[in-house]
Amino acid sequence: MSENGDMGHHDEHDHDHEQSFISKYIFSTDHKIIAKQFLITGIFWAIIGGALSVIFRLQLGFPDMDLEWLRPLLGKWITTSGKLDSEFYLALVTMHGTIMVFFVLTAGLSGTFSNFLIPLQIGARDMASGFMNMLSYWFFFLSSVIMFISLFLETGPAAGGWTVYPPLSALPQAIQGSAAGMTLWLVAMVFFIASTLLGGINYITTVINLRTEGMSFSRLPLTIWAFFITAVIGLLSFPVLFAAALLLVFDRSFGTSFYLSQIYIGGEALPNMGGSPILYQHLFWFLGHPEVYIVILPALGITSEIIATNSRKPIFGYRAMIGSMLAIAFLSFIVWAHHMFVTGMNPFLGSIFMFLTLIIAVPSAVKAFNYITTLWKGNIVFTPGMLFSIGLVSFFISGGLTGLFLGNSAVDINLHDTYFVVAHFHLVMGSASFFGLLAGVYHWFPKMFGRMMDEKLGYIHFWSTFVGVYLVFFPLHYIGIAGFPRRYYSFTSFDAFSTFADLNSFVSIAAILTFGAQFIFLFNFFYSIYRGRRAPANPWKSNTLEWTTPVNPGHGNWPGEIPKVYRWPYDYSKPGAEDDFIPQTVPYSATPESNTDYENELAKPEEVTPKVKAEDEA
């Protein structure tokens, strides 16, 4: 591995040299700064995405409410009778989905934690290419700016749903949102795809090539495994979204007919012939389904690490965890058509996709089982990060169960595009990965900013959010089973659903309170950056490498040599050991009291650095 060290660091210059403000905090190539840039941008988008959902929840929960007071903010999107404009309602749900799926839970989650943790946990000075990494953030930033601008267009942002199915999205005359808003959506997504690919290529290259000495794949923390697999999925699926978007751009702006055929709109027949809107769905969901694993896998990796650390126990089934993530990643590419059971596909084909889809329950159940058995009889430390991780496991299970219903091609005929789907993916994908994001922030905040977040506020934040999420999304299952379709502007125009008016008001109140609870977090986050208690070097008594850096690691992460790794990251409460954790940097030869016979054999040829040896003799 010495050769590797040489290659990455011919420039063994002083890593703490003075940098100007711009090169240090804005156009930075340091992975830690870039991670924080992703995090702050992600938080910004989460506030916007959440606020949009509160506005459309007002319409759904209180259809008779006078929304005149929103006019200063929304202008003409409030009709003269004080109601939300129905087309703007569609724009709201579209932008809520786009923002949450791509900007918060893909860029905000992967971008933050892959960037921050990969070099720190594998023992590298930085990413393989700091420049590409910087480019990745600034493409994301550009994409964000374009998407943000689209919110202020006169015709409104894209409004065809976050999946932007043609022909609705392809024809500017179909709805207002398909005009300039849709164009900006596509442009923004092209930059977003470029950003994701640049980031993903960097993550994969770094994990494969820049691991420190001794950091074999079987010693990688599960966080790194998760980020690695996520990046591979992204590398394979985002180009397909690019292809789908490219054809859509040509259909919209150049008059081609890839997705369009025989359309009669506004009293006028369109010339487009020979296209197929189903084609778009195939292409989109070939990305779209892997995308949900791009969103959830990093959160699951973060949870594995936090649950093992705070249960003071080795993760249960380390290899099974890796195997199940690999299985999920593989299966994610061959189940896309379960989003299309009602497009008139051959029922036989449907049953194949149903079969493949239901297989995903196996690796998912392995993961859920392993989290619970890791917790079992552990000396659990309930830090806020730990609570959010346990919350994730709860959502992953309760939301995952409904996936079994939806994955069934016969049951899906009834449930397709109802609030049952909304409830399902908001629990298993939305809330679960959001909790993974929060857990990661609480857990690695000391490493990011050198200070601790306030625990009490963290507990209040956890309980209000955890309870709130269930209060919001559990009732939606009932509304969905009753048959109410998602994305509809109004419940009250159908008699069959008026009995659910109270339930909808309840959901809306719960949503507003849950959204409000996030401001506790925001206050805690920003206050603690400047005023939090100063963090010790290893606040959670964790084994992984990032806690061997200084409290505020400089550019290059370790002031001296990069530490060597001698063991896996989950030696918690090892029988015979003095402490209840043995960091990865401690050689087996230093811990004869807790070694197994096999590890004693490994200890013999170990060549340890003089420093550790001195401690050993002392």
Place this chain on the structure above:
Amino acid sequence: MSNTASILDKNGVMVRSMHPKKFAMWLFIISVVMVFISLTSAYIVKKAEGDWLLIDFPKMFNVTSILIVMSSASLHFAYISAKQNNLFRIRLGVVVTGVLALAFIVGQYLSWRELVAQDVFFVGNPAGSFIYIFTGLHVAHLVGGVVFLGIVLVNAFRYKVHSKSMAQIEMCATYWHFLGGLWLYLYLFLILNN
């Protein structure tokens, strides 16, 4: 790959490493492959649905296929010359590759004119649009390759391409051979589906 190494670390654990930039290049190639796999799959799916147009295959595609294979050969010539530290031949090989690339691009343009001559336009039945997309997107990637060739050429004139500094020309050659292979795939794909 000359920089690939498999070393046993102290615990007997196998550690593999590769030039990070070359590795990143391969990952980029994978993402380009995915774009074209999805587009050609879309072609198959659309064709199976019917409402399809039969198109006479532009004859020019045969010529451009030969051109791109020749350009791969000339770049390989430059690559071997770099190993042998023959500066003149490096420059010659890269320049010839560039010229062949430009000829290829002109050839693709002429093949579009052949399509137009039989009333197959970019706008119309997807059967025709797809051919424009395949060739256009391939040329877009090829232009990137030409820029890369230019960078290698400039460095060859600065004496920076030689047997001890092969990474850049190796990556350029990898990408270029990939573009050639990609075109041959598209060529065969279109022949077999017509």
